[in-house]
Amino acid sequence: MGTDLHDQRYRAVEARDPRFDGVFYTAVRTTGIYCRPSCPARTPRTENVQFYASAAAAQDAGFRACRRCRPDTTPGSPEWDVRADVVGRAMRLIRDGVIERQGVDGLAEHLGYSSRHVGRMLTD
Structure with missing residues (x-):
């Protein structure tokens, strides 16, 4: 790849520019991980x-997907925005009375997360 193109792409990664998501993917040799240009992980x-x-x-080059920016998922899918998916499921379960019957621990069990993690997702 030409140095100019590499430099342009690297600047997009430094800026975490979401306009380049899906245009190219960034792979890091030292970690073996690939990301979207907008990934919040350290540059x-x-x-x-x-x-x-x-x-x-x-x-195919041997890199695995980043667990923060999920570059292997499709925008708009539940996997793309895990927090929104979990919060939506939690709200439906709360509306259905899970909290009254089983408490926060029961809600967390239904969602597959710890009660502490569910609390963080619902309050952030």
């Missing part, structure tokens, strides 16, 4: 970065 050093045109290409 990798430029010498450790490779860019790929697709998530599949990054996976």
